[in-house]
Structure formats: structure tokens, C-alpha cells
Amino acid sequence: MIPGKQASFAEVDERGRLILPPEIAQQYGLIPGAKVRVDNENNVVRLHRPTSQLMRLYVEPTDHCNLDCVTCYRNNWAESLGRMTDATYARILAGTTDLDPKPTIFFGGIGEPTLHTHLPDWIAQAKALDCRVEMITNGTLLTEALSRQLIEAGLDLVWVSIDGATPESYADVRLGAELPNVLHNLTTLRRLRRGGHFPKPEIGVAFVAMDRNINDLPEVMQIAQRHGAMHFRVSNVLAIDEQLRGERLYESAANDITFISSSFTPHLSLPNLPFTEKTRDALFKAFSSGYNVNFAGNSFSGANDVCNFVESGALAIAWNGNVSPCLPLMHTHTHLIKGHWRRSRAHNVGNVNQRELLDVWNDPAYVAYRDHVQGFAFAPCTFCGGCEMLDGNEEDCVGNVFPACGGCLWAQGLIQCP
DSSP states (O other), rough: TTTTTTOOOOOEEETTTEEHHHHHHHHTTEEEOOOOOOOEETTTTOOOOTTOOOOOOEEEEOOOSSSOTTOGGGGGGOOOOOOOOOOHHHHHTTTTTTTOOOOEEEEEEEESSGGTTTTTHHHHHHHHTTEEEEEEEOOOTTOHHHHHHHHHHTOOOOEEEEEOSSSHHTTTSTTTTTTHHHHHHHHHHHHOOOOOSSSSSSEEEEEEEOTTTGGHHHHHHHHHHOOOOEEEEEEEEOOSSSSGGGSSHHHHHHHHHHHSSSTTEEEEEEOOOOOOOOTTTHHHHHTTTSSEEEETTTESSSSSOHHHHHHTTTEEEEETTESSSTTTTTTTEEEEEEEEEEEEEEOOOOOTTTTTTHHHHHHHHHHHHHHHHHTTSSSTTTSOOGGGGGGGGBBBBSOOOOOOOTTSSSTTTTTOOO
């Protein structure tokens, strides 16, 4: 709890029903008839956001990019490239008018959003409807002129991808980009922001961890702090080709899930110890001991089996208007998992040019899919030994059909998106 902030309390009425504060009920879509998943963990009862509440729209302005990053799965696909039209974006905005609270619109996807010349106008239009607006960029095109436009449009948060702490290590990942130029642009954006305790847009830094750059992580975090970043997010790399096979850092984590998820696994509870030179080695050995580790009340072990896209009430809209449940299902791609090259086929649940956004969101088949994903009754493909069914997301060994999400690295917290 934030110091000085009053705690919120729910009440139990005479019939044993839990009555939540109305502002919390509205914020999380807890309206009459909503279905809510409940987790009982030690002394805590946790309520999940209902899958019926649309709260976050990932909008892909374009899948074109000015860089050729080694980590991008545009490197192994054969899809056509394009840019979203004003008409398609207008259809998206029209779908938010009846939503309360308004959703967050996040500009991102496979391409570079700042390549789309209408981006500042689209941000301003979303802000006029009282939506929170975020975006991610490689930062190379974030000129002073564009920064002024984004600030004037009302952008709330900008994520900048920085995968190396030196010009050499950065260029080794983001081919065609120069770190000094990106940092210069970030410095300019920060200088141009209006003053105050909470300047907008807030700055976030995203880092993709690999064998070649993991030692740069501490210095990249320092770079982020020096440039006023309030958010920092690290993701593992998604191995989309042979070049990245040896860059993965998470193979042992995926392999260990089978053991530490067992109900017969011993539990280890650790206090909130500081990471210092004195405690570092002991904590490392504790975390890698094979125990189900709880650190200061937070689990560090076991399978996540949680779709953060469904949990956050999100959907993704490609440049052509196709609607998908999440970013990983927006485009067909191939990646390595457990020694198998898994072809993840895109899953489109509709198109905003053909149907109203809320009609797509409330389609019974899509509603049933979100409920199923929240329960995550899929085969444990991520940490299983692997079989031929791991080669694609068409079906799994417990009877789930396309899209079978058991092999999703996002659902295990190994890959993260802002």
C-alpha cells in the first residue's frame, strides 16, 4: 500500500455476499452477471478481472520497419506488409465510445509505429475520447519535431527498445540503428516534456535478454534511470531461427517447471533479503535448489499458466483490421520450443472493417475462448518432454483444438510485452 493512502475494504452482507467498493467494481467490470475467477492462496483470496471487460487495445499502425533486428519474427514469415488506413482506425475508435471505463490504446505490433505519418493525429483522437494512450518505438525516428507532436497529442507513455549498453552491443541486435542517436532522441523528448512531478509522456525502456547481451542489463538499467524512465521491462528472446537458438537464457527455467510444479515438491519460504555481495550466492543457490520458492510472499517457482492478455482484458488489431486475442496470435510465425520448431498459426476472431468492435468482442465463440484461456486447461507443452503435437498450435494431447495455447511462452512469463 502507498504510504498515506487509505486502504479499501469490502463488506459481507447478511446473506454472505461480498460487497466491493463501487469504484473498484466499476474499474474491474464487476457488473451483475459477470463471471469472476477466484484463487485461494494461503491467507489471500484473489479475484481475476472478468473476461467480459475490454480494457486494452493493441493497435498495429504498420508492420513495416526501418530496422532489421535479429530478434524480429518478420525474419521468418511470408506475410504481406501494409499500413492501417484512417477508415480502419476510425472503426476502432468508434468501438470504444460505449465503453466505461475507456480502454488503453497501445500502438505497437510487429512494425515501427513512428513510420505511420498519422500516428500523432490518431493519438490526439484517442485522447479526445478520454483513452489512455501508450506506444513502443525503436527510437530512431523520434526526432525533435515528432517528439513535439507526440507530446502535444497527449501521449501518456512511450516505451523505447534498448537492447545494448554500448554502440557495439546495441548494433549487434538492432541492425541499422545507432545507440547514440536513440539516446539523443530520448534526451530531447525528456527535455521537451512539460514540467511538474508527473511529466507526460512517461518513459519506459524495454530490454530483450539474450546470451550476447545479458551482461549489459545492469548498465542499460542505469541508462534508463539517467533518461528519466519510470518503467523498465525485460523479456527473454523468442528464438525464431537457428541464429537465436543459442541465445536463449530460459531453457533451464522451462525444464525445471515440471519438477517444482508438483504438489509433492518441498516448499521454501524466504524473507525479504537484500541482494548484496554477502547474500547473492546464497540466494542464487536457494532459487535454483529445486524447492518451490516463495520470496517475501511472492512465488518464484512453478508454472504460471496465466494469459496476461486475457487477464488484462486485451485484444490486438493488425494493420488490416484483423482482430486477434493477443499479440502472439496476430501473425503466423515459427519459434523454437523444447527442441521443436513450433508453427504458431495466427488466430483472427473478426475484422473491424466488417463487424463492429464490440460485436467481435462479445461474439459467443470468442467469449468462450477467453473463459477457456483464463482457466488454462491446456496440455503442459511448455515444460513437457515434447512430442509431434508441439510442432504447431492446431491441437494438443488433451483434446484442445486450434488455437491450443499450452506451448505459449508468454503464458509462462518467459516472454513479456509492454
